[in-house]
Amino acid sequence: MFDDLPGAGRVFDFDEIADHLVEQGEQCSPSELHGCLTGLMSxxxxxxxxxxLAGLNQALNxxxxxxxxECMLELYSVTLAALLDEEFDFHPLLPDDDTDLDLRVLALGAWCRGFMAGYARATVSAGSGDASLPGDSAEILRDIANIAQAGVDEELSEDESEGNYVEIVEYLRFATLNIFMDSQGRAGASDAGTPSLH
Incomplete structure (x- = not known):
């Protein structure tokens, strides 16, 4: 993912970020970090x-x-570029497809929890926590909160479970872009004098 963006291979190396987290004694997942950064921006x-980075530290303690x-600073910049990209190049940071599905689903849930934490932190900081959300954003946020509780259905075949996972990740990609664009539109409409992310 993001292979065509400069430095993305290093920035988005899931295992490398996981190793750094262990070295620093942190229990969270690389997916949770990326979800939180994305939630802040969205x-x-x-x-x-x-x-x-400051918002990430505060939101996830x-x-x-x-x-x-340093890696998180780069990750923030690359993620923002992907969210703004007209080719819809944004992807959540998740383990590679050759990782066991149970672990990928856990990471997906962690990404969603991180997203919700980042989103909440940014809205509280901006004093817009009670503001009504535009478009489909409120429903999408409920969906993301539900995905955070996802698990593998043991009654489904491996192919069905894989298919469901791929569908959820793809939904999450475009749901995130939708929320991001809604927030950009809201910011532009409410205060044209404030610099935006563009």
């Missing part, structure tokens, strides 16, 4: 990567530093 957080913090 709620209209500012474009500066340093602000994104972390203290990321060193090489991992």
């Amino acid at each position: 709620a209209g957080a500012v474009a500066e990567p340093a602000a994104g 972390l203290d990321l530093h060193g090489e991992l913090a």
Whole structure:
């Protein structure tokens, strides 16, 4: 994913980020970090990567530093570029397809929990927590909260489970883009004088 973006291979290396988290004694998943950063941006957080890192630390009660913090700054920039890309190049950071499905589903749930934490943090910081959401955003947020509780249905065949996983990830991709675009439209309509993420 994001293979055509400069530096994306290093930034989006799931296992490398996981190793850094273990080294720093953090229990969260790389997917949760990426979900949180994406949630911050999707709620209209500012474009500066340093602000994104601060929001990530606050939302997930972390203290990321060193090489991992640098990686998160790059991840923020690459993710923002993907969200703004007209080719819809955004993808959630999840384990590779050769990873056991149970672990991929756990990571998917962690991504969604991170997204909700980041989104909530940004809306509280902006004082817009009670504002009505545009378009389908409210329903999409409920869907993301439900996906956070996802598990593998043992009664389904492996192919059916894989198919369901792929469908959910694809839905999540476009649902996230929808929320991001809604928030951009809302920010532009409410305060044309405030610099946007563009």
